[in-house]
Amino acid sequence: MILEQELARLGEKILEKQRLTPEEGLFLYTDAPLPWLKNKAVEVREKRHANEAYYNRNIHFEPTNLCVYACKFCAFYRPPKSSEADGAWDYSFEDLQKKLESYPVGSLTEIHVTGGVHPDRGVEYGEALCRFIKSIRPELHLKAFTAVEISYFAKKSHVDLKEALQRLKQAGLDSIPGGGAEIFDPEIRKVIAGGKAPAHTWLEVHERAHELGLFSNATMLYGHVENYGQRIDHMLRLRDVQDRTGGFKSFIPLRYRNESNALSRLPEVGPEEDLRNYAVARLFLDNIPHLKAYWAMLGLALATEALDYGVDDLDGTVDDTTRIYSMAGGPAHPTASVEFLQNAIRSKGRIPLERDSQYRKLNFS
Template identity: 45%
Template sequence: MLRTSTPILAPIREKVEAGERLSFDDGLLLYDPQVPLPELGELANLVRERKNGNAAYYNINTHLNPTNVCVYRCTFCAFRADLRDKKSYWMNDEQVLARGQEAVNNGCTEMHIVGGLHHQAKYEWYRKVISLLHEAYPELHLKAWTPVEIDWFERLTKQPLRWVMEDMIDAGLGSMPGGGAEIFHPEVRSQICEHKADSGRWFETHRTAHELGLRTNCTMLYGHVEKPFHRIDHLIRLRELQDETNGFQTFIPLAFHPDNTGLSHIKKPTGPEDLRTMAVSRLMLDNIPHIKAYWIMLGIGTAQIALSYGADDIDGTVRHELIYHDAGAETPEMMTVADLRRLIEEAGREPIERDTLYRRVERSEAGWEAGAAIGSN
């Protein structure tokens, strides 16, 4: 039995202990300031340990953002650039391959690939980023492209979604990240990213990916103009697609960083706000195996605490992350494996290296290989 005692939480506590699904109204209640954060964390931790025990996962990964030039001007984005901006760039084949070689040399199992929508780049260039890396470094898992980019590829090729997805898989695409979700509700989306792929396109892309056998992640960008109502609406929409496809591996709540964006007047979420959203996410998303405390955005201290507030994953070494550092993230540019393991152990958890598909990574002098799949209820 849990130690929670606040009367307002009693009905939810009974549901959680019984393994019953929480409703929309339950989710809103969890955001009520009258609900003590430690008790909420205790409830989330019950679910976290029920699914993943004492494990906390990490991976050795790197990021690749092939260009920052982008046709869209999302209010919340500090990464994008116009073609003639001093900070704009567009990587050539040699630069892409050099980044792949660096990743392999440093033991990476995953490359996370997202970037701008360059108005002069043809579809073939985006495809070549994947095929070059896959052919040269087949052991490197390529987690690439959000629905926003896939939607752009449809426009460039004038081909249907499934054709684009199948063509990217043929090139070497291994899975998809969860970006581009932001907040699904149109009241919010129209304020922060009105021109890019809407929520319907986001869900259609992930549903198609799941049908084609790709595992994907999902996200929520919080702490800007949205309200708790919009967050719970967002989580329930994700839960409904997972009921249908069971294709999501991990949910990542992304704390908004306002610096250098069109929303720079907004204060970024506090640590307690981050932990509450982490815990609510774990409680609402009963059918998604993993919840990630992305240390780049949360900060190392909050990420550690989040491992007791529903999170069972802290991401990885994260070489070459640009998007959130451009928006004011003050976390290190990357972390070593020793740092990650120490962070996890200090939080009282067992560090386990995983690959992108949540298989235990076994390392030896000869290299690494993926072992058995990591179970989660």
């Protein structure tokens, strides 16, 4: 009875678009039945996005997996002195050019660039890469470099974050991806990602970027050693920045995958937990417009299911250009045709819309 009363009270609050407190967010994780969460998350996403769901046409480029850090959850990185035989790579600009030239003009709208944090690369490298991409494919939206990479660029080049971001923007950077956020709680971050940019630096990179007119995205890595309170804390910090800047376009929960990393003893959470997490995110994180189920991490079937739990974006065609999740247990060769994504969205009774990187609608198919 008390549970029913509390659900009714929260249901009213959600209906009236009142913001949930951290305690109420926690209650959603611990006590709210999944069907109730599903129902409320759909109600909220339909107010924002009606019956529409998004996809885009994109590729990834991961310049290197050599990395000065050694995050325990990461199956992708190799220590800086590793060789090809160890599974390391370090692509040249010519490699990138060949890749880009294999896609006809008009077949893509976005390139997503993230990778390991190479010990020798500062902001000059980031600028050169941005200029190179824009010189051969000026029409593509360039979403590049996590806040962790950008903070390392700044440190390496002895400039502050604002200057690093300004220079990258001048060189052609259009927006920033959401990676590197993991979990902001300092104790958990120390355990799983010790050494790399702390939470306040990650948030500062994004806030400075928003001030410079660059928009960005935000992830949350869940299902490892964090608890629900730490997930709420993570979203609360994002909600606070978003209140000030409005610069986050999408929130992207990422399930911890447990292959080939230093935490492999941990089991992965199951689909019910993924769906609960999407629904709570849709209800608690009320000021970031888009909620993405990144199918290259989750698999297309479960990402499609998440469209019934508050999600409005499945991400893009990808075309087997990312190894971050395939090396950790995600789909082995993540590729989806436009038709495949459209059909996945239609299978949930929703209208598929191609978007650009700012979520402007590109067609009405």
